[in-house]
Each structure stands twice: as C-alpha cells, then as structure tokens.
Amino acid sequence: MRSTKTIHVISAHAEGEVGDVIVGGVMPPPGETIWEQSRWIARDQTLRNFVLNEPRGGVFRHVNLLVPPKHPDADAAFIIMEPEDTPPMSGSNSICVSTVLLDSGILPMQEPVTEITLEAPGGLVRVRAECRNGKAERIFVQNLPSFAERLDAKLEVEGLGTLTVDTAYGGDSFVIVDAAAMGFRLSPDEAHDIARLGVRITNAANAAFGFHHPENPDWKHFSFCLFAGPVEITTEGLRAGAAVAIQPGKVDRSPTGTALSARMAVLHARGQMTLEDRLTAVSLIGSTFTGRILGTTEVGGHPAILPEISGRAWITGTHQHMLDPSDPWPEGYRLTDTWGAR
Numbered sequence: 368m369r370s371t372k373t374i375h376v377i378s379a380h381a382e383g384e385v386g387d388v389i390v391g392g393v394m395p396p397p398g399e400t401i402w403e404q405s406r407w408i409a410r411d412q413t414l415r416n417f418v419l420n421e422p423r424g425g426v427f428r429h430v431n432l433l434v435p436p437k438h439p440d441a442d443a444a445f446i447i448m449e450p451e452d453t454p455p456m457s458g459s460n461s462i463c464v465s466t467v468l469l470d471s472g473i474l475p476m477q478e479p480v481t482e483i484t485l486e487a488p489g490g491l492v493r494v495r496a497e498c499r500n501g502k503a504e505r506i507f508v509q510n511l512p513s514f515a516e517r518l519d520a521k522l523e524v525e526g527l528g529t530l531t532v533d534t535a536y537g538g539d540s541f542v543i544v545d546a547a548a549m550g551f552r553l554s555p556d557e558a559h560d561i562a563r564l565g566v567r568i569t570n571a572a573n574a575a576f577g578f579h580h581p582e583n584p585d586w587k588h589f590s591f592c593l594f595a596g597p598v599e600i601t602t603e604g605l606r607a608g609a610a611v612a613i614q615p616g617k618v619d620r621s622p623t624g625t626a627l628s629a630r631m632a633v634l635h636a637r638g639q640m641t642l643e644d645r646l647t648a649v650s651l652i653g654s655t656f657t658g659r660i661l662g663t664t665e666v667g668g669h670p671a672i673l674p675e676i677s678g679r680a681w682i683t684g685t686h687q688h689m690l691d692p693s694d695p696w697p698e699g700y701r702l703t704d705t706w707g708a709r
C-alpha cells in the first residue's frame with residue numbers, strides 16, 4: 368500500500384443527510400478568519416474534489432473539515448463542503464460535526480447536557496447537546512441570525528410562468544415556494560421532480576434578483592430552493608413538510624436546518640410565528656428538525672431572528688481516504704447521470 372495523502376474521516380448523518388467530518392490528515396488552509404479559510408478551500412478546489420467527487424464522494428455527500436478555532440470563545444471550528452458550495456453555515460452539517468466531536472471523544476462530553484461553541488465560516492454557533500450513555504442524543508444549535516429578504520416577490524421561471532416566492536437567509540440563502548401551489552404533496556416519490564424544478568427556480572432567482580447579505584458581501588447567490596408545506600397546528604406545536612433542492616440537483620434527506628431558520632424568519636416577519644411557538648419541519652423521508660425563535664435582532668439594520676434548531680445525528684463509520692500516486696484521477700470525476708437531476 369502507498370499513498371501521497373491519508374485523510375481521516377468519521378462519517379455521520381443528521382436525520383438522513385450525510386455530513387462526514389475530516390478529523391485528521393489535512394493541514395488548516397491559509398486565512399485570518401474561518402470565512403477566509405473557507406474561501407481558500409472554495410477557490411482551490413483540491414480538497415473539495417478529492418473528498419466530494421467520485422470515487423470517494425458522490426452528490427449525496429457533504430464533508431466538513433475541522434480546523435483550529437480563531438475565536439477565543441470557540442471550542443472547535445469547521446469548514447463545510449457541499450456538492451457545489453462552501454457555505455457560511457449548515458444545520459445538518461453542524462449537527463453531524465457536534466455529534467462526531469462528542470461521540471468520538473474529540474471534545475469531552477458531560478451528561479446529561481454538554482454545551483460547546485462552534486465557529487462556522489459564517490460565525491459562532493452555540494450548541495447544547497443532550498447526552499446519555501456516551502451518546503449525544505439531540506443537538507440544539509443556535510443558528511446564525513436569520514432574516515426574510517423578499518416577501519411575495521414575482522419570479523418568472525421559463526416553462527413554469529410567474530411564481531410567487533419569498534427569499535430569506537437562515538445561515539444560507541433560500542428561494543421559498545409554496546409546495547402545494549407547485550403541485551407537490553411532499554411525498555418521497557416526488558424527490559426527482561423537486562430536485563429538478565428546485566434547481567431551475569434557484570437559477571431563475573439568481574438571474575433575476577441575486578442574493579444580498581448586508582454583512583457578508585461575498586455571499587451573493589441563492590444556494591437552495593425550499594418547497595414549503597402548509598403549516599399545521601398540532602398539540603405539539605406547528606408542523607410543516609420541507610423539501611430542499613440542493614445544487615446541482617438533489618433533495619436534502621434531512622429537513623434542512625438553514626431552511627427551517629429561513630422559514631421561521633419569514634413566518635415571524637408575517638406575524639405567523641411568535642417566540643412561544645415551536646415549528647417542526649418534516650423531510651421527504653419523515654425525519655424532523657424542530658425550531659424555535661430565541662429572540663430578535665438586526666443584521667445590517669434589517670430585522671432578523673435568532674433561531675434555534677434541533678435534531679439528531681449518528682456516526683456511520685470511519686474512513687481513511689488515500690491517493691495512490693499512479694491513480695490517473697487524483698481529483699476524481701463527476702458525470703451528469705448522478706451529478707444533478709435532469
């Protein structure tokens with residue numbers, strides 16, 4: 368056996384969505400801040416290609432690189448690599464990272480509750496983990512300040528006509544469409560159509576509006592399209608289906624923590640969700656994240672909420688990714704049969 372790289376990974380999923388964690392074998396990238404380091408990873412592409420492309424990755428995989436924190440309050444920091452983007456924050460990935468840090472012993476666990484602070488590229492996120500018998504059973508993440516951007520905007524999508532959409536930020540940028548108005552019940556058999564249409568809607572919103580974050584001028588595009596199900600009132604709070612199309616064309620298996628945060632910001636802006644409410648988002652595979660609004664704030668003078676999301680993650684294995692120097696595809700490859708719903 369010979370290898371010019373050995374990258375140590377603990378694999379995990381959060382409510383169905385894969386979020387692997389690189390725990391060794393990669394030096395921290397250059398940059399004064401975690402955001403700058405994440406921009407370096409996004410520009411350089413070498414690590415992204417190595418772990419995300421086939422034969423080591425696939426379109427379903429997200430990979431997180433642990434790096435030493437820059438902020439004095441942070442216990443750990445991570446850079447998120449998604450199929451096409453290297454985003455400010457991610458709900459499922461932050462839940463996977465927290466679970467791997469605690470369940471594998473990288474950070475000490477205290478039962479019944481462990482509190483840690485993580486530094487995501489977009490900022491600090493406080494994490495509370497409910498822990499029992501050495502397992503972080505539920506992770507609560509205080510996500511980045513989230514805000515509604517446009518409400519009831521008109522968006523022309525070729526072949527679909529004029530759609531009424533909301534746009535919002537929940538740690539990442541969303542176009543939000545009404546699932547029922549698009550003809551979806553949000554059942555698993557609709558995944559391919561949701562992926563395909565979602566990418567068209569995201570691309571149309573990028574062409575028509577572009578995204579603007581008042582404090583992060585680098586994040587200029589919409590990453591995702593959320594197909595939002597109707598909000599039902601149950602004895603346990605509010606409940607709604609959620610399916611998120613991820614570039615280049617797949618559906619999040621989890622209910623998407625950033626989407627839940629974005630949706631809570633929109634519901635709050637419309638006066639349809641208060642600080643007393645809980646909103647449970649249900650994914651196409653029936654998994655759930657639950658959210659609440661901890662308070663209100665401002666982002667660059669824009670009204671925003673402080674969201675908390677919670678969900679569960681499980682470790683699925685460990686890998687040592689290697690590169691034989693004679694491998695003709697050191698950066699791997701992507702083909703459109705699986706890389707993007709057509």
Ligand SMILES: O=C(O)[C@H]1NCC[C@@H]1O
Binds near residue numbers: 429
């Ligand atoms: O939960 C989330 O926010 C994420 N899931 C995969 C894509 C998003 O970043």
